[in-house]
Amino acid sequence: MNLENVLNPFTVWHVPLGQWLETGLHWVVQHYRPLFQSIKWPIDQLLKAFDSALTGIPPVIMILCFGLIAWQIAGWRLAVKIVTLLFVVGILGIWGETMTTLSLVLSAVFLCIAIGVPLGVLTARSSRAAAFCRPILDTMQTIPSFVYLVPVVMLFGIGNVPGVIVTIIFALPPLIRLTTLGIQQVPEEVVEAMRAFGATNHQLLLKAQIPLALPSILAGVNQTLMMSLSMVVVASMIAVGGLGQMVLRGIGRLDIGQAATGGIGIVILAIVLDRLTQSAMSRARNVTLAWYKRGPTLVLTNILNTFRVRPAARQGVQESRNGTAI
Amino acid sequence: MEAHSIEFKDVWKVFGSNRRYDLTCIQDGRVSKADLLERYGCVVAVAGVSFKVEPGEIFCVMGLSGSGKSTLVRHVNRLIDPTAGQIVIGGENISKKSENEMRELRAKSIGMVFQNMALLPHRTVRDNVALSLELRNIPAKQRHDIAEEKLALVHLSGWGDRYPDELSGGMKQRVGLARAMAADPAILLMDEPFSALDPLIRRELQDQFRELSMKLRKTTVFITHDLDEAVRLGHRIGVMKDGKMLQIGSPDEIITKPRDPYVEKFVEGSSRLKLLTAESVMAPLAEYSLTAPANELVGARRLALDANLKELATVLNQSSNGPVVVSDREGKDVGVVTTAFLLRGIEERA
Numbered sequence: 061m062n063l064e065n066v067l068n069p070f071t072v073w074h075v076p077l078g079q080w081l082e083t084g085l086h087w088v089v090q091h092y093r094p095l096f097q098s099i100k101w102p103i104d105q106l107l108k109a110f111d112s113a114l115t116g117i118p119p120v121i122m123i124l125c126f127g128l129i130a131w132q133i134a135g136w137r138l139a140v141k142i143v144t145l146l147f148v149v150g151i152l153g154i155w156g157e158t159m160t161t162l163s164l165v166l167s168a169v170f171l172c173i174a175i176g177v178p179l180g181v182l183t184a185r186s187s188r189a190a191a192f193c194r195p196i197l198d199t200m201q202t203i204p205s206f207v208y209l210v211p212v213v214m215l216f217g218i219g220n221v222p223g224v225i226v227t228i229i230f231a232l233p234p235l236i237r238l239t240t241l242g243i244q245q246v247p248e249e250v251v252e253a254m255r256a257f258g259a260t261n262h263q264l265l266l267k268a269q270i271p272l273a274l275p276s277i278l279a280g281v282n283q284t285l286m287m288s289l290s291m292v293v294v295a296s297m298i299a300v301g302g303l304g305q306m307v308l309r310g311i312g313r314l315d316i317g318q319a320a321t322g323g324i325g326i327v328i329l330a331i332v333l334d335r336l337t338q339s340a341m342s343r344a345r346n347v348t349l350a351w352y353k354r355g356p357t358l359v360l361t362n363i364l365n366t367f368r369v370r371p372a373a374r375q376g377v378q379e380s381r382n383g384t385a386i
Numbered sequence: 387m388e389a390h391s392i393e394f395k396d397v398w399k400v401f402g403s404n405r406r407y408d409l410t411c412i413q414d415g416r417v418s419k420a421d422l423l424e425r426y427g428c429v430v431a432v433a434g435v436s437f438k439v440e441p442g443e444i445f446c447v448m449g450l451s452g453s454g455k456s457t458l459v460r461h462v463n464r465l466i467d468p469t470a471g472q473i474v475i476g477g478e479n480i481s482k483k484s485e486n487e488m489r490e491l492r493a494k495s496i497g498m499v500f501q502n503m504a505l506l507p508h509r510t511v512r513d514n515v516a517l518s519l520e521l522r523n524i525p526a527k528q529r530h531d532i533a534e535e536k537l538a539l540v541h542l543s544g545w546g547d548r549y550p551d552e553l554s555g556g557m558k559q560r561v562g563l564a565r566a567m568a569a570d571p572a573i574l575l576m577d578e579p580f581s582a583l584d585p586l587i588r589r590e591l592q593d594q595f596r597e598l599s600m601k602l603r604k605t606t607v608f609i610t611h612d613l614d615e616a617v618r619l620g621h622r623i624g625v626m627k628d629g630k631m632l633q634i635g636s637p638d639e640i641i642t643k644p645r646d647p648y649v650e651k652f653v654e655g656s657s658r659l660k661l662l663t664a665e666s667v668m669a670p671l672a673e674y675s676l677t678a679p680a681n682e683l684v685g686a687r688r689l690a691l692d693a694n695l696k697e698l699a700t701v702l703n704q705s706s707n708g709p710v711v712v713s714d715r716e717g718k719d720v721g722v723v724t725t726a727f728l729l730r731g732i733e734e735r736a
Contacts (some may be wrong), residue, residue: 154631155617247502247504249500249504250504250506251504252465252500252504253498253500253504253505254467254517255492256463256465256492256496256498256519256575257492257493257498257517257518257519257565258491258492258493258518258521258522259489260489260496260521263521267506267520267521268506271507271508272507272508274508302468348582
């Protein structure tokens, strides 16, 4: 062994990790592909449900629905903004693509919540689970998304479902982390008080920890939403449709117009979703009025009450009017 | 619910995860506290405390922060498990109870009030008060009725729909008190409940609490670092230092006969005049009537046994220094106070 090899042993000694991984992956693909294919099924159903709902409803009704939701959550100002923004999306002629992307993002976020919140609770409660999850979450957050694009395609194929899967991998970590943080930040004395009044672990979680961690969990949902949206373009490389596909195709053909339009669609969608979740968050922080005493529901109950003639109902109107004044 | 007694039998609590120390060495003093901390990373919070709180009694545990008083009170509902020793509630050793039985006991028989209130900010005042009932799955209508009743008890009727954020500190702590009493528990644990409040509100709450506890007669362990508070509220006071109970006695005993230099220092600044009551200065009625003119007591004003210096002085002034009759709780006349008796009482204590 010459001196050069001693000083730089890595020319001779190295671990062919890349080869191992490739062999391993091939083996998994060969033997377990049906298993991975079966995982696709529930995601596919969810995606189809969202997609048929969003693309099936006529744009005008959809815009109205968004407006009503925004009014209920955050008041009429935001409702006006959101209706305008969605109107712009329609005018630009990218309504269909936007709804496809939205259904993808919603499916991904829905699954992220279903996976992330319980995992976050688990890691907040058990330090062993936290120690186990931490390096995995670190990896998920730092590894470039292109790296897992290929294995996912090999295992799940191409299309919208694998797109949702890569989006989940990319967007899940902040939700888990913020859920954990939120639960750990519940004041110790509140936990103690719950225990002093005889709460079971289950009751402690549902009646104190989760409600108090809600602003933090919603911040996590907001993060997950934004990250899912930013994954849309990357995911379009594995044949995911929607706005990302527009951008990708636009770049490929040097069609600046198409790419920019798609980009603007993504930005508008991001603004709409962000504002909605942000205001849901600030509402979770300061609860002052029950949801049925605000926004369109209040108007609706008032209208219903005026049509009733019974004096008791009249009183009800009076009460809910007083409710708005607070 | 009938009152229970609480008995501590040689309770020890050592904090720290290290289990290699030998408790007997600590108990007989072979390992000092400094050694224990340095060698094992453990801290003795409660060191061999034994005492009994009688049914219906208010027992004040007094001590500075770090004296182990808050740790001690958490043994009663086993939020903290003792390292050694027993806690017996109403004749039953609670160390042997399972986690489920313990939860039941906490929800039904032990109410607790915390220094920092620890209300749930996302719930209305009513839902906060009804917490222990809700945890026992009592139907909403019933528990809300009970909550309203308890809110009335602490003079907060009509605040049930508000959120804790909308309340002042004193009101929050009254909600805390109502919450502790919602299940009508036999035992109340008060962990420095009024310490975080400003002096005026504190005084007001102390009065309210005294009034309430006279009415409800719950066995109470009341933690405080304020001697005045302990004297005002406690039937008996125990002074704690470094996890040990230095002296247990009536407020009068603690202040007039401190048995330990630390207790002496603790009570030094406190005025003994506060402990002057009609009972302590009066002459028994029979004795007084022997020497007094026959008609002197006709139309004399009446005072309760526990009337304090101010009340005595006021009433004596109003009856132009004539004798005042002291009557007991049943309304029976038992003694007489004159200005001369009062002055003698002040002289003894000044």
